[in-house]
Amino acid sequence: MADKVLMKGNEAIAEAAIIAGCRHYFGYPITPQTEIAAYMAKRLPKIGGVFLQAESEVAAINMVYGVASTGTRVMTSSSSPGISLKSEGLSYLAGADLPSLVVNVQRGGPGLGGIQPSQADYFQATKGGGHGDFHMIVLAPSSVQEMAELTVHGFELADKYRMTSMILADGTMGQMMEPVALDALKVGEKIEKPWATTGTKLERVHNIVNSLSLVPEELEELNFARYERYKVIEENEVMYETYRMEDAEICIAAFGIASRVSRNAVDAAREMGIKVGMIRPITLWPFPKKAFKDSLATCKAYISVELSMGQMIEDVMLATEGKAPVTLCNRVGGMIPSPEQVLESIKETAARIGGTN
Numbered sequence: 001m002a003d004k005v006l007m008k009g010n011e012a013i014a015e016a017a018i019i020a021g022c023r024h025y026f027g028y029p030i031t032p033q034t035e036i037a038a039y040m041a042k043r044l045p046k047i048g049g050v051f052l053q054a055e056s057e058v059a060a061i062n063m064v065y066g067v068a069s070t071g072t073r074v075m076t077s078s079s080s081p082g083i084s085l086k087s088e089g090l091s092y093l094a095g096a097d098l099p100s101l102v103v104n105v106q107r108g109g110p111g112l113g114g115i116q117p118s119q120a121d122y123f124q125a126t127k128g129g130g131h132g133d134f135h136m137i138v139l140a141p142s143s144v145q146e147m148a149e150l151t152v153h154g155f156e157l158a159d160k161y162r163m164t165s166m167i168l169a170d171g172t173m174g175q176m177m178e179p180v181a182l183d184a185l186k187v188g189e190k191i192e193k194p195w196a197t198t199g200t201k202l203e204r205v206h207n208i209v210n211s212l213s214l215v216p217e218e219l220e221e222l223n224f225a226r227y228e229r230y231k232v233i234e235e236n237e238v239m240y241e242t243y244r245m246e247d248a249e250i251c252i253a254a255f256g257i258a259s260r261v262s263r264n265a266v267d268a269a270r271e272m273g274i275k276v277g278m279i280r281p282i283t284l285w286p287f288p289k290k291a292f293k294d295s296l297a298t299c300k301a302y303i304s305v306e307l308s309m310g311q312m313i314e315d316v317m318l319a320t321e322g323k324a325p326v327t328l329c330n331r332v333g334g335m336i337p338s339p340e341q342v343l344e345s346i347k348e349t350a351a352r353i354g355g356t357n
Contacts, residue, residue: 024044025074027076036105101165140282305342307335
């Protein structure tokens with residue numbers, strides 16, 4: 001059995017990044033993710049790495065761009081307003097096809113909002129992250145162990161597909177403490193990066209990293225090629241978890257802390273004879289469309305449980321193709337739905353569809 005250590009979610013991300021081979025971190029403090037930067041500031045100099053607190057979030061993401069161009073694993077982290085400031089750099093990373101890991105430990109908004117947990121950056125993360133046509137791989141952990149595991153996985157997906165992976169957590173996940181088995185983390189084989197700007201020594205042609213393309217036909221070709229790569233990701237990298245879905249007539253859709261709350265509500269509803277289950281997306285992009293579509297074989301209704309005004313619900317609606325009603329159970333402003341609130345939504349839905357025994 002693997003040894004476990006008690007860690008905050010933010011600390012688990014930082015240590016997992018080091019295990020994954022990240023030796024360069026650039027960031028700027030903002031609650032509730034500051035522990036990631038603080039942890040890296042202590043650890044990286046001791047192992048020959050580089051920690052730099054940039055003068056701003058804009059500077060930090062451009063430093064990530066520079067290191068990523070050398071093929072070196074690099075990361076940054078922030079919270080909602082800080083990610084908005086990084087959005088231009090995220091688009092540049094996509095335009096130059098550079099791999100990196102970005103962590104967003106979300107807080108309530110819009111604006112400065114509050115420092116309590118939120119999931120209201122779902123649209124920002126899954127529909128691009130900045131200007132232009134691009135996607136990021138978006139991973140949503142629901143435990144501190146997954147914070148660590150998905151950090152390693154995020155680096156490997158970023159390298160494999162030459163794009164940004166984002167860990168999209170909420171403030172609760174970043175601040176909560178749970179036992180983590182760090183020695184159970186598996187790091188894959190090193191991926192060759194012949195495109196990297198490592199210096200030629202006259203042994204190969206020069207590599208140029210650039211997101212500028214002034215010839216319309218060439219830019220179109222680049223965008224089409226990038227989206228062909230995205231199709232491969234949608235076919236091969238979708239991750240999700242199902243819970244008590246075998247005969248479910250009602251399906252809960254939830255991720256992160258909302259999924260943990262919903263799991264308790266599902267168990268309580270089952271004890272009442274209500275056939276309810278849950279699909280927990282782990283990749284928010286690519287979204288597990290097929291899992292929701294397949295669930296229509298038994299499900300008559302869906303409930304999206306979110307810490308937002310309703311964002312993932314749109315992807316649930318698209319995935320189920322309008323063949324069943326989808327309702328929202330939510331809290332915002334830093335509030336988290338309680339198991340009792342989710343249970344009430346389940347009971348109301350069951351009454352509408354006649355889904356009790």
